[in-house]
Amino acid sequence: xxxEIDIHxxxxxxxxxxxxxxxxxxxxxxxxxxxxxxxxxxxVESESLDESQANRxxxxxxxxxxxxxxxxxKVGDSRLATAPTGQGNGESPSLxxxxxxxxxxxxxxxxxxxxxxxxxxxxxxxxxxxKYWISGASQDQLASISERILANDAIEQTVEGPLPxxxxxxxxxxxFELRTVxxxxxxxxxxxxxxxEGQLYLQLAEMQTIQQYFAELGREPTDIxxxxxxxxxxxxxxxxxLAGRIAASDDSGVRxxxxxxxxxxxxxxxxxRSLWGKDDWCVSVxxxxxxxxxxxxxxxxxxxxxxxxxxxxxxxxxxxxxGIGGVIRDTIGTGMGAKPVCNTDVFCFAxxxxxxxxxxxxxxxxxxxxxxxxxGVRDYGNRMGIPTVNGAVCFDERYLGNPLVYCGNxxxxxxxxxxxxxxxxxxxxSVGGRTGRDGIHGATFSSAELTHESESLSGGAVQIGxxxxxxxxxxxxxxxRDRDLFTAITDCGAGGFSSAVGEMGEEIGAEVWxxxxxxxYAGLTYTEIWISEAQERMVLSVPPAxxxxxxxxxxxxxxxxxxxxxxxxxxxxxxxxxxxxxxxLAMDLLHNGRPPVIRSASYSSTxxxxxxxxxxxxDLTADLLQILxxxxxxxxxxxxxxxxxxxxxxSVVKPLVGVEQDGPSDAAIVRPVLTSRRGLVISxxxxxxxxxxxxxxxxxxxxDEAIRNCVxxxxxPVRIALLDNFCWGDCEKSETLGSLVRAAQACHDLSLALExxxxxxxxxxxxxxxxxxxxxxxxxxxIPATLLISALGQIADVATxxxxxxxxxxSFLYLVGETKDELGGSHFALIHDLEGxxxxxxxxxxxxxxFAAMHQAISQGLVASCHDLSEGGLxxxxxxxxxAGGIGAEIEIAKLPVKEIKMPSxxxxxxxxxxxxxxxxxxxxxxxxxxxLSGVPHACVGRTMPDTELRITERTDSxxxxxxxxxxxxxxxxxxxxx
Numbered sequence: 001x002x003x004e005i006d007i008h009x010x011x012x013x014x015x016x017x018x019x020x021x022x023x024x025x026x027x028x029x030x031x032x033x034x035x036x037x038x039x040x041x042x043x044v045e046s047e048s049l050d051e052s053q054a055n056r057x058x059x060x061x062x063x064x065x066x067x068x069x070x071x072x073x074k075v076g077d078s079r080l081a082t083a084p085t086g087q088g089n090g091e092s093p094s095l096x097x098x099x100x101x102x103x104x105x106x107x108x109x110x111x112x113x114x115x116x117x118x119x120x121x122x123x124x125x126x127x128x129x130x131k132y133w134i135s136g137a138s139q140d141q142l143a144s145i146s147e148r149i150l151a152n153d154a155i156e157q158t159v160e161g162p163l164p165x166x167x168x169x170x171x172x173x174x175x176f177e178l179r180t181v182x183x184x185x186x187x188x189x190x191x192x193x194x195x196x197e198g199q200l201y202l203q204l205a206e207m208q209t210i211q212q213y214f215a216e217l218g219r220e221p222t223d224i225x226x227x228x229x230x231x232x233x234x235x236x237x238x239x240x241x242l243a244g245r246i247a248a249s250d251d252s253g254v255r256x257x258x259x260x261x262x263x264x265x266x267x268x269x270x271x272x273r274s275l276w277g278k279d280d281w282c283v284s285v286x287x288x289x290x291x292x293x294x295x296x297x298x299x300x301x302x303x304x305x306x307x308x309x310x311x312x313x314x315x316x317x318x319x320x321x322x323g324i325g326g327v328i329r330d331t332i333g334t335g336m337g338a339k340p341v342c343n344t345d346v347f348c349f350a351x352x353x354x355x356x357x358x359x360x361x362x363x364x365x366x367x368x369x370x371x372x373x374x375x376g377v378r379d380y381g382n383r384m385g386i387p388t389v390n391g392a393v394c395f396d397e398r399y400l401g402n403p404l405v406y407c408g409n410x411x412x413x414x415x416x417x418x419x420x421x422x423x424x425x426x427x428x429x430s431v432g433g434r435t436g437r438d439g440i441h442g443a444t445f446s447s448a449e450l451t452h453e454s455e456s457l458s459g460g461a462v463q464i465g466x467x468x469x470x471x472x473x474x475x476x477x478x479x480x481r482d483r484d485l486f487t488a489i490t491d492c493g494a495g496g497f498s499s500a501v502g503e504m505g506e507e508i509g510a511e512v513w514x515x516x517x518x519x520x521y522a523g524l525t526y527t528e529i530w531i532s533e534a535q536e537r538m539v540l541s542v543p544p545a546x547x548x549x550x551x552x553x554x555x556x557x558x559x560x561x562x563x564x565x566x567x568x569x570x571x572x573x574x575x576x577x578x579x580x581x582x583x584x585l586a587m588d589l590l591h592n593g594r595p596p597v598i599r600s601a602s603y604s605s606t607x608x609x610x611x612x613x614x615x616x617x618x619d620l621t622a623d624l625l626q627i628l629x630x631x632x633x634x635x636x637x638x639x640x641x642x643x644x645x646x647x648x649x650x651s652v653v654k655p656l657v658g659v660e661q662d663g664p665s666d667a668a669i670v671r672p673v674l675t676s677r678r679g680l681v682i683s684x685x686x687x688x689x690x691x692x693x694x695x696x697x698x699x700x701x702x703x704d705e706a707i708r709n710c711v712x713x714x715x716x717p718v719r720i721a722l723l724d725n726f727c728w729g730d731c732e733k734s735e736t737l738g739s740l741v742r743a744a745q746a747c748h749d750l751s752l753a754l755e756x757x758x759x760x761x762x763x764x765x766x767x768x769x770x771x772x773x774x775x776x777x778x779x780x781x782x783i784p785a786t787l788l789i790s791a792l793g794q795i796a797d798v799a800t801x802x803x804x805x806x807x808x809x810x811s812f813l814y815l816v817g818e819t820k821d822e823l824g825g826s827h828f829a830l831i832h833d834l835e836g837x838x839x840x841x842x843x844x845x846x847x848x849x850x851f852a853a854m855h856q857a858i859s860q861g862l863v864a865s866c867h868d869l870s871e872g873g874l875x876x877x878x879x880x881x882x883x884a885g886g887i888g889a890e891i892e893i894a895k896l897p898v899k900e901i902k903m904p905s906x907x908x909x910x911x912x913x914x915x916x917x918x919x920x921x922x923x924x925x926x927x928x929x930x931x932x933l934s935g936v937p938h939a940c941v942g943r944t945m946p947d948t949e950l951r952i953t954e955r956t957d958s959x960x961x962x963x964x965x966x967x968x969x970x971x972x973x974x975x976x977x978x979x
Contacts, residue, residue, distance in 0.1 A: 035135040093133040107466035200230035231495035244597030268751035291759025305408035316372025325465040329491035331411035338411030348404035383467035388643035389668035395631040401769020420488035422541035428565035433536035436520035488541040512565035526577040603738035611837030634976040658805035663884020666712040681793035683709035689825040691785040693839040695739040699746035706791035715793030717851035724761040729782035753844035804867035806885030817916030818937040828910035869916040883970040891942035
């Protein structure tokens with residue numbers, strides 16, 4: 001029997017979901033005057049549930065009777081299709097019902113199923129649905145609303161009218177059948193066809209290696225063996241391009257890399273650790289799920305940032321949801337388990353006002369992508385009780401087909417729990433969520449180029465997370481960690497059990513019993529069980545003597561724990577389903593057998609084209625307002641306010657600061673141990689526009705920005721760790737790979753010069769979207785070369801921290817750092833559509849001295865407020881400090897420390913030169929501050945004042961080049977994303 005319980009807002013209450021749909025339909029140009037009513041519903045299948053019990057569930061479990069009403073009936077009852085009262089003008093509305101496709105994770109239904117059983121009722125399955133009654137739309141408009149607004153075809157289905165079924169799909173029992181894949185006799189074309197159509201996305205040399213391996217064994221591979229190799233050898237899991245052999249040519253000649261990552265980024269960290277000797281504060285780098293550095297005598301700190309780009313392009317909510325959930329599991333799975341203390345996220349979107357008629361087939365509306373991604377990260381972090389404290393957002397038309405979603409997590413781990421080592425004969429234990437068809441081919445899919453067909457071909461690669469389940473898993477894991485009940489832990493990320501068990505057992509060997517893995521529903525094949533990336537699962541290595549205690553502790557917390565195999569000292573990965581061996585591979589083949597990727601990379605510098613500054617007016621106020629109102633600079637308050645950044649009680653410097661808590665903080669500060677005043681500082685640096693001119697200086701600028709953001713709030717620059725996340729296009733193109741190699745070389749150089757080690761990283765390549773244009777020809781949109789640098793700093797006493805909002809009406813304003821003629825890639829150039837100019841560079845010797853001097857000044861209490869200069873330069877930084885603090889300022893730009901004396905006013909104001917800070921210094925501290933900054937470019941350039949305006953002049957006696965009220969400046973800054 002299938003009951004449906006619909007929940008409606010009362011007639012005197014706002015129907016917010018309906019209002020949202022009507023607004024989106026108007027914004028999308030579909031129909032500006034729809035009449036919409038909405039409801040949410042639950043399908044409850046039970047052989048014993050009667051009507052009175054169903055009504056009780058509606059009233060006591062599903063509906064808030066203060067503001068909601070319910071309709072309870074068996075599916076098929078006409079009452080369920082009847083429109084709510086008060087809709088339309090006599091017109092019969094159309095009913096559209098949206099359900100998740102069978103096999104897609106439904107966390108709300110999962111929680112509801114458990115709650116129903118708590119009532120003492122028997123239930124076999126629960127599903128959620130959403131219902132919409134729409135009047136005033138044509139049939140074509142209904143189709144557009146369904147496709148573009150209501151449902152995402154990757155995971156959802158829309159039914160028009162009553163539901164056409166009276167029972168839920170549970171899957172049928174699986175009948176075992178061993179499947180093999182014929183490789184013998186295939187030529188190169190056949191091998192690549194198999195790779196593509198089987199969603200393996202392996203290269204020809206890799207397919208040939210596999211073909212030869214099994215030919216020597218005298219047999220064909222089973223399907224699970226081929227899938228295991230594809231997962232392990234995927235770009236997503238093995239980073240084979242960056243770790244491959246690259247012949248890189250540039251203006252200085254050709255350099256041969258045997259392993260580009262090891263010879264650039266890894267090499268810098270290795271050299272620094274050797275230089276520091278016994279003072280080395282790195283603990284574990286580039287070998288666990290997250291990097292680990294020292295924090296205090298009791299705890300170390302783990303930090304990881306991941307990308308979840310391709311899934312977020314298909315299903316923004318699910319992709320981002322599982323992106324943040326996955327990176328949280330990365331820190332949980334680091335060492336013997338770290339406790340997450342805060343999240344960070346960075347997003348790259350196409351402009352949200354991109355016209356709908358300009359979207360290629362297969363591309364979601366950027367505004368829909370943005371809303372989905374933000375809500376996905378919001379829901380997961382908030383529900384797990386982890387504060388989201390730092391982030392950034394970039395906009396560029398080239399992210400249209402490939403939005404970038406970076407998700408990061410910081411965790412603390414006891415010093416003696418920072419390493420792990422599975423032992424021979426340990427049990428392989430799965431803890432957490434059950435396995436389903438969600439996430440099939442996720443790792444291989446994330447390694448491929450997106451096309452207009454990706455949604456239909458790879459929808460199964462997208463998962464929906466369940467934050468409540470992961471919170472339960474986290475809590476019990478920390479308990480059993482402290483009881484020393486396991487020897488190693490890792491998460492089921494890309495590749496599912498395939499990657500988790502394969503990596504943990506690399507040095508030992510493993511035997512896996514796939515028929516014992518808990519599954520969400522019947523019918524899963526042994527291969528689906530093995531490669532599914534269903535969420536909220538961890539894999540443990542458990543000594544047999546500890547199993548009973550571990551199992552009982554997990555059961556007491558409602559967390560499922562199951563033995564699915566053992567680590568057998570054979571050097572092989574043996575996969576069984578019942579008594580059948582379905583896979584048998586040498587660990588050496590899995591981890592060392594992949595043929596090295598051999599690439600050529602090229603880079604050639606081009607002469608800098610002069611950037612011509614418009615000379616129409618000496619008044620630059622309009623330019624400042626326009627930059628403040630550009631998407632990249634504008635307030636991200638709409639996003640930040642959705643995140644809980646106070647939970648756990650350790651947030652010191654928040655994402656928004658100032659008298660009204662709406663100014664843009666440079667970095668976040670968190671106390672991970674509430675009994676200590678020592679803090680963690682989290683910041684980032686990113687500016688893809690610089691990469692259009694030179695990816696080396698883009699990378700250098702991102703590193704400088706990430707570090708100076710940390711320093712701006714009080715972090716000690718001698719203990720700042722870095723993470724790299726490269727997102728690039730098709731690196732089989734030599735010029736694309738050349739720009740990546742150049743960026744990696746910058747990471748090496750800046751890391752050594754600034755003594756900031758890289759401790760972890762992640763790359764995401766092939767971020768290109770291909771489609772067939774109106775002319776019938778293939779067109780490709782490649783993302784700009786995008787490098788995110790995340791920084792993890794430390795502050796000895798959070799009481800010395802400063803924020804960017806002005807504090808006093810009679811302070812001096814100091815510009816620290818030298819301003820150069822560097823408008824290339826700037827926001828001034830962007831608003832005027834100017835090309836050319838010099839990209840910002842980093843003088844590492846001056847940068848190192850500047851960071852050290854600024855830290856000393858801040859720690860001595862000489863700085864009342866401090867803001868780094870980045871997008872928009874001095875003018876934007878001054879405006880933000882003023883309206884954040886509600887205090888005006890006057891600045892004389894002739895006093896700026898500049899590289900060239902004859903630099904135009906626009907350049908001085910809007911140059912985005914690196915290593916610069918604008919500082920507020922009380923008059924009584926000015927002399928000591930200047931002494932502290934001796935040897936570093938700096939100058940007093942103005943004062944704060946009680947007038948609520950910003951005035952910037954060339955000289956004291958000249959007319960203002962910028963004059964604006966703080967209210968106007970803030971309004972311009974807040975307007976673009978005030979949704």
